[in-house]
Amino acid sequence: MSFFRDFAGHIAVLSCAVLLAVSCAAQYTGQVTKQAKENPVLRSVAVLEWTGEPGKPKASRIVPVTVLDEGQLQDGGIYMARPQPMAVTGGIEYELQQNGKPVGLFDIQSAGQVQGSWVGLGSWKPLPVAKSKPSMAELAKIDVQDEESDRPVLHRKKHAADGKGDADPAPPAAPDDPDRPKLHKKDTGASDKSDSSDTDAGRTGSTPDPDRPTLHKKSSSGSADDSTASSAPADDPDRPKLKRGKKEKPAEDIGHAEALPDVTDPDRPRLKRGKTSSDSLEVVPSVMGMPPDLQQTVAVSDAKARPEHPWTFSWTDPADEEKMKSALEDIARDALGLKPPPPPKAAPRRTATRRSVKPVAPPVPPEPIPLDDEQFRVFELAYGSGATMVLTARTGGPAAQQKFVTLVAQPDLYGNVQVLLKNVTDGAHLDEKPRMRLVDAVDVMADNRGELLFELRGASQRQFALYRVLRGQAEKLFSGGGGEYGVASNQ
DSSP states (O other), X not given: OHHHHHHHHHHHHHHHHHHHHHHHHHHOOSOOSOOOOOOOSEEEEEEEEEEEETXXXXXXEEEEEEEEETTEXXXXXXXXXXXXXXXXXXXXXXXXXXXXXXXXXXXEEEEEEETTEEEEEEEEEOOOOOOOOOOHHHHTOOOOOOTTOXXXXXXXXXXXXXSSSXXXXXXXXXXXXXXXXXXXXXXXXXXXXXXXXXXXXXXXOOOOOTTSOOOOOOOTTSOOOHHHHHHSOOOOTTSOOOOOOOOOOOOOOOOOOOOOTTOSOTTOOOOXXXXXXXXXXXXXXXXXXXXXXXXXXXXXXXXXXXXOOOOBOOOSSHHHHHHHHHHHHHHHHHHHTOOOOOOOOOOOOOOSSGGGOOOOOOOOOOOOOOOEEEEEEEEOOSTTOOOEEEEEEEOOSOGGGOEEEEEEEEEXXXXXXXXXXXXXXXXGGTTTSOEEEEEEEEOSSSSSOOEEEEEEEOSSOEEEEEEEEETTEEEEEEEOSSSOOSOOOOO
């Protein structure tokens, strides 16, 4: 009975252990949470505006657009402003991109406000040139001494005690030149007050020259030795003496008055700006207002280096590009009211006999009205996503009567144009419905997908907006500059 009791006790313990293991397994199923994808720490997108030549602008400024912080898009113009926003803090470096390819660097030195908005000021710098690595042939090259070379070579002196062979015979000593000066070690037993000429005479055995100048050590009391006093010449009153000049005071930054050469009054003063001696920083020229020759490009600052991603789309057939562009131009002319009405059809002439009827030539269609300031670009916003076309244009005439159109389209399955976004406005209603000007495509979310960056420019204000083209739609992803400014029409 004791055996069965013990056996039953063991069975009870085993059952408890099994139940405990099952309960633990029910609580932990392996990997509880999936590891989240690594988000970029900070990524700032801005627009560089400049006048002049690319790389050597006359004046420039960085306009912040957005800052990606842990997956959230923040307004770059006000994000962490203390007082200037973090996107235009001094020391930040932006990479300038055109169509996804880096074209330069822009280092921010200072920040300021232009028409109430923060901008960054700095300098445009070229991309660093990668150093070429030495070839394998250069690395494996053995430096062999050229015996016929005239270049002197230093060799280590060999000694017989090194055990590496007999030492080289010493070169024969040159004959002693009696007129060659010699250096002698100072005699420690000689007195400091003895005449150096006598010492030299005792060592060399020659007669000392009485007219030879000698050097004597100055005594601690400030007076010369007896021998020095006897041999020192008397002070010549006519001997010129050098004196240390007085320290000149620095030039003061004051105005100077000069007579103007082209003014009749010779006594009229002329003011000039004095030269400053301070080490202050140079003032970086900034773009003021919206000049007509203003140019723009995308600027990206990221703490993590990312591979280059061009947005250029390559057509399989070059004729397809001309076909799509022509179709978009016709849509733009219809939106701007530039398409002329079709000519009326001419009625055929009726005659008595049918044989005398002559065929009438079809009317020649008129030439299409050209579009002003036309811009047509095609992007591949993601690998294998197809073509995304953007066309912007306007009409001529006075500024208040001009009309503007912006089209974003893609080809459909049948090869026709499918318009995803259309914006039409005129010069008299720009503050109500701004003009959409394409800047470029940019990867704002750091996900290898490009977004279209537009400038929404009105008569007295502007802002920047990002649009994402996905699944046959163009949706606004972000707009900065203090809230919504105008609404783009999708019809």
